[in-house]
Amino acid sequence: MAYQFDFTFIPDYAGMLGQGVAYTLGLTVFGGVLGIAIGIGGAISRLWKIRPFDGLYQCYVELFRNTPFLVQLFLIFFGLPSLGIKLVEWQAAMLAMVLNLGAYSTEIIRAGLQATPKGQLEAAESLAFTRRETFFYVMLRPALLKVWPALSSQLVISMLGSSVCSQISAEELTFVANFIQSRNFRAFETYFLTTAIYFGLAVMIRQLLGAIGRYAIARRAAS
Template sequence: MSYKFDFEFLAERWPDFVAGAWLTIQLTVLSIALGFLVGTLCALARVYGGPVLRRLAGGYVEIIRNTPLLIQIFIVYFGLSSLGLKLSAEVSAVLALTINMGAYTTEIMRAGIESIQRTQLEAADCLGLTRLQTILHVVLLPAMERVYPSLGSQGVLLMLASSITSQISAEELTATANLVQSDTYRSFEVYVIVAVVYLALSALYRLGFWAIGLILFERRRRLGTPL
């Protein structure tokens, strides 16, 4: 094997990798937050909503979970543009990732909500809590605590899947890698670097979810298992 590794280009191109990683973080953090909101609302609709809401939420989940993320991104970016709504690559990426995250979060949160025992709801009624107070304090927070590891893992998976947004020219980490390797012709070295960066980002996201778990869940904080 005569191949010689050459990472000299990194001295000049490292700002590009930093910029790409930063955009990846921005896109995915926003998508995770919005996706969690969408998923939680859809989960509540599936559990407590009427027949129409349940069917709509269920159809949304089935459509998104059974189609490729790449196709969803193309539909948002090219489809909306064909209808006259032109969005930037970054906005389209956030919208598509949010829709995707929302569908998976719906099923995760639904499992958590359905795990709440009926006796807890009856106790909330006896205490005179309103329906909104019951949902917020008796249902949502305990449900989120029970499924939090799954939510964290889904967030990390979404961050890794965000590499697909390079296909619509969103200048995140993978798009940056494609540009650098086309300029330097050092494909092997470039993608090794990107793999290391994604590993670091995965560790950073897990650390972030761990810290959020410490803040949100007192019981997990006492047990030392926030994630």
């Protein structure tokens, strides 16, 4: 007998799936905002070699970029309690997202800052910009606009990667999927639906960030 696909469970679990989506988006937004903040700090200290932060940041970036997110998550959630730092699931998931995105955005933003043409710095100097003005208007803002596409795709990658947070029972979308399939025994249908939702989220975030980037560039061109 051929297998009968059965998607009739969807209405019963729509609310739960919605909560899972909200959790996943929460992790992404929170991780994105704080991660980019960490990244700006890291890029500055790496670029100007501000001791001891540049060395610390370099270690941090290399360690986080060369180990799997899942292992970082396990180390934070299962490992830190033996050092006396106890975090509940959502705190551990958030912390891991922030630290992971922070490491990637440090590298991305640093590349953007490094690409500031020398002539623009000289122009800013000849217009008597203060150091702070030069940094914000000539270096940071154009750098962020330049690397915005790279930051956006990193954010999408991290959103998709956050599915492993289900393993420390943070109740994001994949956790919800695991729960549902343990109830209805429709593993394939449940995971298929969840995968489709992730795909929709990825497309949505990409479009949204792209629109924000275009808006910022248009505004800059107009001003």
